[in-house]
Amino acid sequence: MSATLRFGEGNLQYDAQGRLRHLLSIEGLRERELLQILDTAESFLSIANRSVKKTPTLRGRTIVNLFFENSTRTRSTFELAAKRLSADVLNIAVGTSSASKGESLMDTVDNLVAMQVDGFVIRHPEAGAAHLVVRHLGDSVLVVNAGDGQHAHPTQALLDVFTIRRLAGPIEDRVVAIVGDVLHSRVARSQIHALSILGCPEIRVIGPSTLVPEALSALGVHVYHDLRAGLRGVDVICALRLQRERMVSHRLPSLDEFHGRFGLTPERLRWADPGALVLHPGPMNRGVEIASEVADGAQAVILQQVAHGLAVRMAVLAILAGAAGGE
Amino acid sequence: MRRMIRNIRVMDPHDGFDAVTDLAMADGRIVARGTLPVGFTAEEVLDGSGLIACPGFIETAFQGHTPGHGRDGDLASELRAAVAGGVTQVVLRPDTQPMADNPAVLQAQRTLADRLDLAKVHLSGALTTQLQGAALTEMAGLAEAGAIVFSQAKASVASAALLRLALSYAADLGLPVWLHGEEAELAAQGVMHEGHSSIRLGLPGRPAAAEQIGVQRDIAIAALSGCPIHFPHLSTVAAVAEVAAARQRGEPVSCGVSIHHLLLTEQDVGFFNPHAKTLPPLRPAAERDALRLAAATGAITAISSDHSPWGVDRAGMTFTQAPFGIAAVEWLLPLALRLVDEGVVDMMTVLGLLSVGPARAIGLPAPSLVAGAPADLCIFDPEAYCIVEPALQWSHGRNLPYGQWELRGQVRYTLVEGRVVYRR
Numbered sequence: 001m002s003a004t005l006r007f008g009e010g011n012l013q014y015d016a017q018g019r020l021r022h023l024l025s026i027e028g029l030r031e032r033e034l035l036q037i038l039d040t041a042e043s044f045l046s047i048a049n050r051s052v053k054k055t056p057t058l059r060g061r062t063i064v065n066l067f068f069e070n071s072t073r074t075r076s077t078f079e080l081a082a083k084r085l086s087a088d089v090l091n092i093a094v095g096t097s098s099a100s101k102g103e104s105l106m107d108t109v110d111n112l113v114a115m116q117v118d119g120f121v122i123r124h125p126e127a128g129a130a131h132l133v134v135r136h137l138g139d140s141v142l143v144v145n146a147g148d149g150q151h152a153h154p155t156q157a158l159l160d161v162f163t164i165r166r167l168a169g170p171i172e173d174r175v176v177a178i179v180g181d182v183l184h185s186r187v188a189r190s191q192i193h194a195l196s197i198l199g200c201p202e203i204r205v206i207g208p209s210t211l212v213p214e215a216l217s218a219l220g221v222h223v224y225h226d227l228r229a230g231l232r233g234v235d236v237i238c239a240l241r242l243q244r245e246r247m248v249s250h251r252l253p254s255l256d257e258f259h260g261r262f263g264l265t266p267e268r269l270r271w272a273d274p275g276a277l278v279l280h281p282g283p284m285n286r287g288v289e290i291a292s293e294v295a296d297g298a299q300a301v302i303l304q305q306v307a308h309g310l311a312v313r314m315a316v317l318a319i320l321a322g323a324a325g326g327e
Numbered sequence: 328m329r330r331m332i333r334n335i336r337v338m339d340p341h342d343g344f345d346a347v348t349d350l351a352m353a354d355g356r357i358v359a360r361g362t363l364p365v366g367f368t369a370e371e372v373l374d375g376s377g378l379i380a381c382p383g384f385i386e387t388a389f390q391g392h393t394p395g396h397g398r399d400g401d402l403a404s405e406l407r408a409a410v411a412g413g414v415t416q417v418v419l420r421p422d423t424q425p426m427a428d429n430p431a432v433l434q435a436q437r438t439l440a441d442r443l444d445l446a447k448v449h450l451s452g453a454l455t456t457q458l459q460g461a462a463l464t465e466m467a468g469l470a471e472a473g474a475i476v477f478s479q480a481k482a483s484v485a486s487a488a489l490l491r492l493a494l495s496y497a498a499d500l501g502l503p504v505w506l507h508g509e510e511a512e513l514a515a516q517g518v519m520h521e522g523h524s525s526i527r528l529g530l531p532g533r534p535a536a537a538e539q540i541g542v543q544r545d546i547a548i549a550a551l552s553g554c555p556i557h558f559p560h561l562s563t564v565a566a567v568a569e570v571a572a573a574r575q576r577g578e579p580v581s582c583g584v585s586i587h588h589l590l591l592t593e594q595d596v597g598f599f600n601p602h603a604k605t606l607p608p609l610r611p612a613a614e615r616d617a618l619r620l621a622a623a624t625g626a627i628t629a630i631s632s633d634h635s636p637w638g639v640d641r642a643g644m645t646f647t648q649a650p651f652g653i654a655a656v657e658w659l660l661p662l663a664l665r666l667v668d669e670g671v672v673d674m675m676t677v678l679g680l681l682s683v684g685p686a687r688a689i690g691l692p693a694p695s696l697v698a699g700a701p702a703d704l705c706i707f708d709p710e711a712y713c714i715v716e717p718a719l720q721w722s723h724g725r726n727l728p729y730g731q732w733e734l735r736g737q738v739r740y741t742l743v744e745g746r747v748v749y750r751r
Contacts, residue, residue, distance in 0.1 A: 128645050131598050150530070
């Protein structure tokens, strides 16, 4: 089996003709594919407002949602996205599948491929899982990474930049701050790559050193450990979900202290530019990384993000599938 | 068998001998290097034109998976790989299944190795039970069963107090102890170097400082008992400097490096290539370059391939699940010759790092091709190019990041005590 795994060659996300075939990480994508996805998402967004919300783009295709981790938002928007494109959708959640009986990821995937499916949307608790599937399957089916460990969550980042572009204006002159547990966040990693590919002039990451180490500056971001300084002049604030296990691993003394230093409250929101947008990938810990007044306030665009997520995921599936059929 | 090799370039790092001449062997020993004894007749005469003969290599960190379940290879497959790489002596690592922490395991290893009769096999015994660093093994029993070193393989001893006792107990037996340098807790969860790539990939890292701290601590503890210690695979220049400083003070401390740390960097992990997952992890280019310098200047005395084969059942694992290790013993020579081509060291130095240096770390007599020495040698064609094809390895392991690399230097013959154990 190992002989079929491909290592060391170029970007796995593109096929031999240089077309985008898989979406594994934002890193390594060209600006023109990012823009193509965002522009396509604009057109799908308008479809959502029609009474007949379906398009025939993926009619006859089968997309498998293969989720090895719990998810409500991502899984349901991918399902809805595929259905609105007229694809058949198979939802497989681990725990109800043979993966819990010890079957390997590769065998699970092989069995589904034998059923002639056309694409996988994969979420897995380990970094690199979607890459591994592409190494194994090659370009025969499309693969979308819907979150792999702490590595990447590309569609979330795409919907975030889509939201910023629509609601805050051109990314080329917006200052964006990502607040919270950046080190362990696949969302933050993907956001950083998406923003920098699209020309964001300044990306800041804000949080305590245990969650926002200086080493993150290798990704081209400015590191802040003080919320007030970090928010000064910021147009967009992306809050991150704080995982409770960070307390067990001693990266934080308590949730209260984190909220005290870095929680987004209405008063602190004023440290940013007036009218700064507040994004959150969900699910939120109200009263920890974000206060309810902010989450439900006028500057929050959290529910728009969800709506945009649907359009962006439709765009991703349509573009990746199009590369397969030469449409 | 009486054997003669004519017109071969003999390179002997033991005494720096380098000339095109003849070699004669009989009864498992070198009879002459240079002028043959009058009346010497050979049953086989080989033409050595264009080839180089050097002492066979010594692999200090050899995972033979014996005892083991066989799916990742066993002593038979891995020793065949070793001799294909010009290796004539190996030291088995104790992290087998079950582990080599009791005499019965060593006896089983010895029996199989003798039956195979390929490379010479040296045994190591675990320093602590199950390598867990919690209790001493029966070291005297292990020594009696043939252990020539006590080793912790890839596991550090977390407790300083226990390490102190283990080293002082081992010192009684007069055998060296091989340690894994990284401080256990600081490196605990990491699967690769903590740095740019781990940040990029979202993988937990092992900081370089863990190795420096661990080596510093182990050296200080060893000084309490005077037990000779060796670190077979260091990966950071700070740790190498600790070893060099201890040697300056006259302490019996030495270190080696894997060929992988001299050729590859953390960037070779790319997008989750599990074949570049090794322990200690691949480091940034600055560390690699400093390690190269340390090897060139003698601060590092041995190069190993850190042979760790994993069979095909391991394919399909994510980077985090995949076991640590690279299986490349049969490419050890051509990989090491890259260092020559890149101007790091000269050929004689690299051959010494593969043979004389490891022998010193183990406490074996320095291999040589002088008259009277055991006829353990590697004969290779330095100008033959080959392309690495992992699927065609002798080793059961397919886990190496060198697939499709074009390398110079092909082993043509490997002789152990005068017997040809590999020929191509």
